[in-house]
Amino acid sequence: MIRHIVRKEFTDLLRDGRFRWCAAIVGVLLLVSLGSGLVETRRAEAAHSAAQETARDHWESQGEKNPHSAAHYGIYAFKPRLPLSFLDQGVDPYTGTSVWLEAHRQNDFLMRPAQDASAGQRLGALTAAQVLQYLVPLLIILLAFGALAGEREQGTLRQLLATGISRRDLALGKALGVAGALALLLIPAAIVGSAAITVGSPGPAATPLARGTVLAAGYLAYFAVFVALSLAISAWVRSARTALVALLGVWVLNGLVAPRVAVDLSKWLHPTPSAVEFARTMEREIRSGVPGIERPDRDETAARLLAEHGVETVDDLPVNVIGVYLQESEEFANQIFDRNYGALWNRFEQQGLVHEALSVAAPLLAVRTLSMGLAGTDVEQHRHFATAAEEYRRDLMRRMNGDLAENSRTGETYLATADSWAEVPPFQYDAPSLAWVLQNRTLSLAMLGLWLVGAFLVAGSLVRRAEVA
Amino acid sequence: MTLRTVLRNEWRLLRADRALGLVLGVFALLFAYALANGMAWVDFQEETLAAAREGNAERVESLETELQRIADGGRPSSPFRDPRSPSVLGGAAGAHTAVLEPGPLTALAVGQSDLLPYYYDVSIQTNESSFLQNGEIENPLNLLVGRFDLAFVVVYLLPLLILALSFNVLSGEREQGTLALTLSQPVSARGVVSAKLAFRAILVMGLALGVSLLGVLFSGGFGSPGRVALWCAAVAAYALFWFTLAAWVNGLGRSSAWNATVLVGAWLLLVVVLPAGVNITAGLLHPLPSRVEMITAQREASNEAVNQRSELLARYLEDHPELAGGVAADEANRAALAWAATDAVNRRLEEVTGVYDERLAAQRTLARRYRFLSPALLAQEALLDAAGTGDARFARFRSQVREFAERWRTFFVPAILAGEQMTADVLPGVPAFRFVDEQMREVSARAAIPLAALGGLLALAGAGAVVRLRRVTGPGS
Numbered sequence: 001m002i003r004h005i006v007r008k009e010f011t012d013l014l015r016d017g018r019f020r021w022c023a024a025i026v027g028v029l030l031l032v033s034l035g036s037g038l039v040e041t042r043r044a045e046a047a048h049s050a051a052q053e054t055a056r057d058h059w060e061s062q063g064e065k066n067p068h069s070a071a072h073y074g075i076y077a078f079k080p081r082l083p084l085s086f087l088d089q090g091v092d093p094y095t096g097t098s099v100w101l102e103a104h105r106q107n108d109f110l111m112r113p114a115q116d117a118s119a120g121q122r123l124g125a126l127t128a129a130q131v132l133q134y135l136v137p138l139l140i141i142l143l144a145f146g147a148l149a150g151e152r153e154q155g156t157l158r159q160l161l162a163t164g165i166s167r168r169d170l171a172l173g174k175a176l177g178v179a180g181a182l183a184l185l186l187i188p189a190a191i192v193g194s195a196a197i198t199v200g201s202p203g204p205a206a207t208p209l210a211r212g213t214v215l216a217a218g219y220l221a222y223f224a225v226f227v228a229l230s231l232a233i234s235a236w237v238r239s240a241r242t243a244l245v246a247l248l249g250v251w252v253l254n255g256l257v258a259p260r261v262a263v264d265l266s267k268w269l270h271p272t273p274s275a276v277e278f279a280r281t282m283e284r285e286i287r288s289g290v291p292g293i294e295r296p297d298r299d300e301t302a303a304r305l306l307a308e309h310g311v312e313t314v315d316d317l318p319v320n321v322i323g324v325y326l327q328e329s330e331e332f333a334n335q336i337f338d339r340n341y342g343a344l345w346n347r348f349e350q351q352g353l354v355h356e357a358l359s360v361a362a363p364l365l366a367v368r369t370l371s372m373g374l375a376g377t378d379v380e381q382h383r384h385f386a387t388a389a390e391e392y393r394r395d396l397m398r399r400m401n402g403d404l405a406e407n408s409r410t411g412e413t414y415l416a417t418a419d420s421w422a423e424v425p426p427f428q429y430d431a432p433s434l435a436w437v438l439q440n441r442t443l444s445l446a447m448l449g450l451w452l453v454g455a456f457l458v459a460g461s462l463v464r465r466a467e468v469a
Numbered sequence: 470m471t472l473r474t475v476l477r478n479e480w481r482l483l484r485a486d487r488a489l490g491l492v493l494g495v496f497a498l499l500f501a502y503a504l505a506n507g508m509a510w511v512d513f514q515e516e517t518l519a520a521a522r523e524g525n526a527e528r529v530e531s532l533e534t535e536l537q538r539i540a541d542g543g544r545p546s547s548p549f550r551d552p553r554s555p556s557v558l559g560g561a562a563g564a565h566t567a568v569l570e571p572g573p574l575t576a577l578a579v580g581q582s583d584l585l586p587y588y589y590d591v592s593i594q595t596n597e598s599s600f601l602q603n604g605e606i607e608n609p610l611n612l613l614v615g616r617f618d619l620a621f622v623v624v625y626l627l628p629l630l631i632l633a634l635s636f637n638v639l640s641g642e643r644e645q646g647t648l649a650l651t652l653s654q655p656v657s658a659r660g661v662v663s664a665k666l667a668f669r670a671i672l673v674m675g676l677a678l679g680v681s682l683l684g685v686l687f688s689g690g691f692g693s694p695g696r697v698a699l700w701c702a703a704v705a706a707y708a709l710f711w712f713t714l715a716a717w718v719n720g721l722g723r724s725s726a727w728n729a730t731v732l733v734g735a736w737l738l739l740v741v742v743l744p745a746g747v748n749i750t751a752g753l754l755h756p757l758p759s760r761v762e763m764i765t766a767q768r769e770a771s772n773e774a775v776n777q778r779s780e781l782l783a784r785y786l787e788d789h790p791e792l793a794g795g796v797a798a799d800e801a802n803r804a805a806l807a808w809a810a811t812d813a814v815n816r817r818l819e820e821v822t823g824v825y826d827e828r829l830a831a832q833r834t835l836a837r838r839y840r841f842l843s844p845a846l847l848a849q850e851a852l853l854d855a856a857g858t859g860d861a862r863f864a865r866f867r868s869q870v871r872e873f874a875e876r877w878r879t880f881f882v883p884a885i886l887a888g889e890q891m892t893a894d895v896l897p898g899v900p901a902f903r904f905v906d907e908q909m910r911e912v913s914a915r916a917a918i919p920l921a922a923l924g925g926l927l928a929l930a931g932a933g934a935v936v937r938l939r940r941v942t943g944p945g946s
Binding site for chain 1: 499513516517520521580581585601604605607608609610611613614615621626629726729730741742744745747748752753756757761762763765768769836837840845846849850853859860
């Protein structure tokens with residue numbers, strides 16, 4: 001019997017002009033956004049890896065130079081695009097794309113693509129993820145709002161139940177019918193998506209297939225929540241019209257109101273400092289240190305080295321005092337950077353948790369966080385890259401200062417040879433593993449699971465009590 | 470029965486309808502919340518700017534003390550930071566923070582003000598790459614989602630309120646069987662619909678404009694009445710567009726349920742799908758140029774400059790013969806050599822940026838053509854422009870900071886080349902930045918385009934409504 005219900009629902013939907021139109025619009029938008037995301041990601045990735053190579057060339061071809069001059073010259077790191085970022089560009093347009101790794105300073109990421117876009121482009125950016133998060137649920141609502149309420153209004157619900165089918169099987173059949181119609185739209189998109197993943201992207205390997213599979217499962221759970229919710233409300237309210245209005249209300253709350261409320265709430269709960277305040281604090285701490293993190297002193301360093309080596313003057317030291325002192329200054333500054341940047345990053349992550357926690361009212365927030373995480377475009381993975389770049393900078397400075405300290409004497413003019421720069425290993429970034437990503441996203445996963453179970457339980461209970469007329 | 474009777478009757482119905490009262494109450498709350506958010510943001514910006522100004526004053530004060538101490542026979546605290554050197558006094562240690570005050574109506578529309586920088590430290594090191602800096606510290610996730618401000622409520626949610634109030638102004642009467650009775654009186658269908666919609670429009674626009682004016686009052690925006698008028702015009706035109714659309718759909722003579730579906734569909738299409746489609750199309754046909762290449766170009770320029778310092782100084786003096794007389798005879802004037810190299814890098818950067826900016830401007834012009842398709846994009850543009858948080862005011866700020874940096878250089882560079890020493894006496898004469906805000910004329914001229922386009926869409930919907938409503942005669946039609 002349930003097979004007949006599924007087939008009837010499916011055929012009905014396919015014959016419905018409204019569905020065909022909506023599905024066509026959503027389908028086209030989905031395919032176009034997939035394609036444009038792919039084109040854009042590949043273009044950006046090509047530009048970034050080319051720039052990264054040029055930056056390395058610049059570094060290697062510095063010629064004879066003092067290592068500290070080379071440290072000041074530094075090198076640029078460009079953020080690679082992960083393979084899945086074509087699905088969901090996440091916060092990428094709002095984080096910088098490159099950072100200058102130089103002596104004494106941890107720089108900010110610069111050049112946010114969004115700063116070059118106009119206000120209008122900010123209003124309506126569209127990625128495949130947004131089609132999946134906003135438009136597909138809407139399509140589900142349009143497909144399912146009348147599933148039970150409509151039958152009731154037309155008086156066909158009584159006839160149907162008279163055939164002996166249980167309310168639960170009827171609802172299940174309707175749900176599967178909707179799912180079937182939806183599959184016509186999603187399967188081609190999934191094929192295009194996975195083809196794009198397997199064809200491969202030049203970005204760093206980040207187990208794209210595994211990430212893609214979890215991503216697909218997350219979206220399917222999200223869609224299932226909407227199917228269950230639509231059926232629940234359709235069973236609960238009297239008329240199809242009321243069901244539609246109520247479901248659209250849910251959609252507006254889920255997609256428009258809750259995300260922005262989360263922004264303000266997160267800022268209110270975990271305020272971030274202004275850039276002026278942040279820079280001033282850092283400047284003050286670098287200038288005079290903080291309790292427990294003392295600024296090194298050149299004379300003290302020299303005195304300590306003299307004592308260690310048991311010699312009278314710096315000229316007798318086997319090392320260059322300047323090199324040792326520079327490295328000590330780096331290590332001092334690094335602690336100050338870790339203190340300040342660490343606190344800021346933690347604030348961002350706490351704010352992110354507020355967004356995730358609010359998914360108790362809006363499943364979109366859970367699936368969005370999950371999607372950005374798997375696509376590698378969330379704040380945490382930006383931090384992951386920023387940390388890797390900073391580690392590389394610190395290693396570079398250690399090498400430069402070590403070269404200066406060991407291969408020269410205090411006060412002498414020392415130039416490292418032209419071929420010494422190539423000995424520094426190039427910057428290599430490894431994207432985090434799937435487990436790392438999921439571990440960050442446990443709250444979203446739990447919330448999505450909760451929504452799935454909750455929506456099905458509520459739907460089950462409301463369907464059982466659905467009135468016949 | 471007159472139109473006044475219709476209005477009075479509507480008022481009674483509305484007071485009796487608890488659901489409608491609830492919806493209006495919810496919206497009043499949303500408006501208040503949005504306004505409170507916007508005002509908190511303005512407060513934050515003002516505090517930040519106060520801190521920036523304080524930093525300015527502190528820098529000048531400490532330089533003054535140091536210069537005075539040196540004049541009295543003291544030694545500079547660091548040989549690299551001797552403030553008598555013009556490249557130190559005009560450099561980062563003596564930088565001047567150029568600030569952009571929040572737009573007069575920022576409390577109503579946060580717009581681009583959370584993304585684009587509203588202050589820059591200007592020194593002789595300021596060049597095109599200085600404009601690549603980030604704006605305020607903000608979680609990228611929050612930037613992505615955007616704020617819950619009044620502009621958001623107006624553009625996205627207000628249409629929904631309007632549609633909820635007016636999707637059945639005519640169809641409802643027909644379904645209740647009261648349409649025939651109403652039209653038997655000396656009123657036309659057009660008159661009835663107009664009166665009912667006018668009543669709702671007064672209610673909705675009264676709410677939206679009332680809250681806007683309240684926000685203006687609290688945040689002191691009445692200093693620019695022209696902007697307030699523009700804001701109100703944009704809100705009114707956008708709201709009227711949706712009312713007119715509702716009138717048109719009602720005039721088609723279908724059921725209330727059909728009207729509701731079609732109107733919600735129209736909202737989705739015009740507010741959600743079209744802006745996204747417009748941006749996808751624009752992004753595919755006219756992609757934003759990548760800034761990554763700029764870094765490479767900048768590096769290459771500075772490599773070259775460092776390698777040919779003395780040659781560059783000679784070339785610089787050839788280009789600026791008026792300065793040649795003042796250059797210290799000492800060939801080893803390191804500051805002058807360094808400046809020549811810096812200047813060469815700056816010129817090269819300006820070239821690269823110039824090319825980039827041209828491409829960006831062309832891209833934007835092309836992308837902006839498509840906005841005429843969506844009333845939401847038009848309304849947003851007009852609202853942000855009125856509030857002073859749109860792209861134009863920030864572009865103006867940047868260009869004034871550029872000019873200011875040039876003035877700053879003109880003040881310090883001749884002294885660098887001449888190897889002069891500065892004293893505390895020069896401090897009062899150091900250039901200071903003052904933002905010259907847009908003339909109301911410019912703002913209105915710019916906002917006139919989206920407003921006119923919005924007016925055009927309004928007229929289109931109005932014509933449709935008039936034609937359809939004229940044909941409505943009674944329940945049988």
